[in-house]
Amino acid sequence: MDALVLDDVTKRFGERTAVDALSFTVKPGEIFGFLGGNGAGKTTSLRMVLDILRPTSGRIAVLGCPPGRENAADLGFMPEERGLYRGMSAIDTVTYFGRLKGMTTAAARARGHDLLERFGLAGSAKMQIDKLSKGMAQKVQLAATLVNSPKLLLLDEPFSGLDPVNQGLLEDEILGAARGGATVIFSTHVMQHAERLCDRLLLLSQGRKVFEGTQPEARGRLPARLEIVSRDTPMRCPGVDRAEEVATDLDGWRTYDVTLGDGIDPADVLQCLTEQGITLRRFDQHRVSLHEVFLHLVGTHSADTQGQPS
Incomplete structure (x- = not known):
């Protein structure tokens, strides 16, 4: 069973087409990079996978089922705009998200304490979110995303706003989740993260797929x-x-x-x-770097990417 399938999916907002006839498949256990500049359609696509938005046309299968609450217990999602309740403590926040995924309070709290300790936040577990630094709060968001040990992990621009230390922590967690059997899909416009992590990747431009495949296949699009x-x-x-x-x-x-x-x-x-x-x-x-491939396939007019060729 494929972890995720999008089959000819289109999403329109009035006259604007945000996602245009998009088709791709993600296999179990892959780390799949969803790459493109700002406005390429990455977040809209992930929101359709999560059933936050409904496609105008096309078919989506998430772990073999249509998107919906039925598979929520098997999913983990980190939005680009972090969503934490500022008046809750770190451990209560992680526990709350675990409960939303069908975990018992005891199991969610125990798992939450394990994650906070792993992220160096054991001493801050009872602090309110609004008393934490931005980096600490982002670690709590990551713990809330991982609390249910998801089979499918969806991360929307997960490295945005993270300092280099926390970027490294997140990369380690992505690799660890994949080694544990999870499928990881993350969107980004920072090509260096994709180069270090991705088994396969998809390049989006203005809602359309311009490439899907492995990194060597992507680099093969440019002459040596x-x-x-x-x-x-x-x-x-x-x-x-x-x-x-x-x-x-x-x-x-x-x-x-x-x-x-x-x-x-x-x-x-x-x-x-x-x-x-x-x-x-x-x-x-x-x-050849992925940044160069992106510029070649998408063009400089759509290349709102960060970083230089490696």
Whole structure:
């Protein structure tokens, strides 16, 4: 049974189409990245999965069932806009969310204490949310999301507003949930998190899917690039589409930014250069980042992403 299926799902708000004929499948145990710039349709899609919004057309299956209260006990959801009751204590908050997911009070409280201790908040369990720092409150939100040990974990821009330490904590929790058998779907416009975490990913632009697949498949959408330092041009080799000289040192060594044709193996270019007796000081393959893939597939006009290529 697939963890999540969207089949030709469209959502319109009046004349505006927020999600346009979107189809994808998430397998059990995957960490699935839902990527796109602001306004791409990520949050609207997640809200339909949670039955907060109903699609205009199309079909959604969550753990084999239509979206609804029936599978709430198996879901965990962290919204981008954190939703905690400021007058409640940390432990009461986590317990309350556990009760909403069908847990007994005793089980939810015990699990809540375990999570707060794991997140370094054992000494703050009885403090009111409005007395906690922002980072501490976000950890409480994460504990509330995980309290029912969900089979399907949905995180909407989960890294938004987190400092680097808490970003690392959240990444560890995502990996730990997946190792425990959960399926994790998270939306983000920060490509570095997706690079570190995702088994597969989907790129959205203006409500439409522009890519779905693995990271190597995504990087394969861009031609391979090399950095070659030599005194001779590498253009003599078949498969080299472009060799732009970007620097020359005092000893005559020239640095080239080299773009290869589709399907050309860099190892074949290296062999060609060697056979021609061309002396190389450096031959490095450029690792394409997801940020570069996003810009290539979506275009700069929609690329409201954070971070630089890695």
